[in-house]
Amino acid sequence: MIKKIKTIFWDILFILYLIILIYFATTPRAPFNYSRFKGEDKIWHFLAYAGGMFLFLKSYFHRKFFLYFFGAIIFILPIGSEYIQALSPYRYFSIYDALASYAGILTIIISLIIYRTFIKKNKAI
Template identity: 75%
Template sequence: MENKKTTFIWDIIFIIYLIVLIYFATTPKPPFNYSRFPNEDKMWHFLAYGGGMFLFLKTYFHRKILLYLFGGIIFILPIGSEYIQALSPYRYFSMFDALASYAGIFTVILILFIHKKIVLSILNNKK
């Protein structure tokens, strides 16, 4: 179990991440120019939400009440931010952006699930 200082630091990192993500998702104009290659924005959606899910699980996995609270926010944010973007004259709704975000979220969940199974398998074989 992590100590309280480390837990507090992870809390702060996740909250800052969440604020930055919500800010970038809801600003009238996109904060970055996504024109280096086709569908570059999908890659950034995948990485941003995948990274966010990693931070989220690292921060709240063992704290059930906060896990459910922030988990709900994480799962609503991709589609919610797309609907908010549809209200802006500079941005548009893209289901593919939301799907890329959810793909990042579920990829991290899958990787952590597989990692846990492998670690448990190794520990059981050592007995």
């Protein structure tokens, strides 16, 4: 019962995060001004998509259908949101923003692989 509640919690948290991420990526104006230093927006892209990928894997890693379905969404979302921004008169397309988003996604995937290969396997039971 507790495992089911945890699964539902992570599912809801991921879906809400995905909705918020899509909303902020496609609104006419950015939700906050991140121009305190050069490249700050790339850091936010990296963190936003790394957080999204963490929640995604936490929720759907052991469920194949959802893993493939939402995995496709996660990998389409960075370039898709940049394309949608290019259609807006207030925002612009930036391949570097998309690359920063993909770097966040890949960082989490690589961290998971390292954890499962080296750390979890070598833990004394």
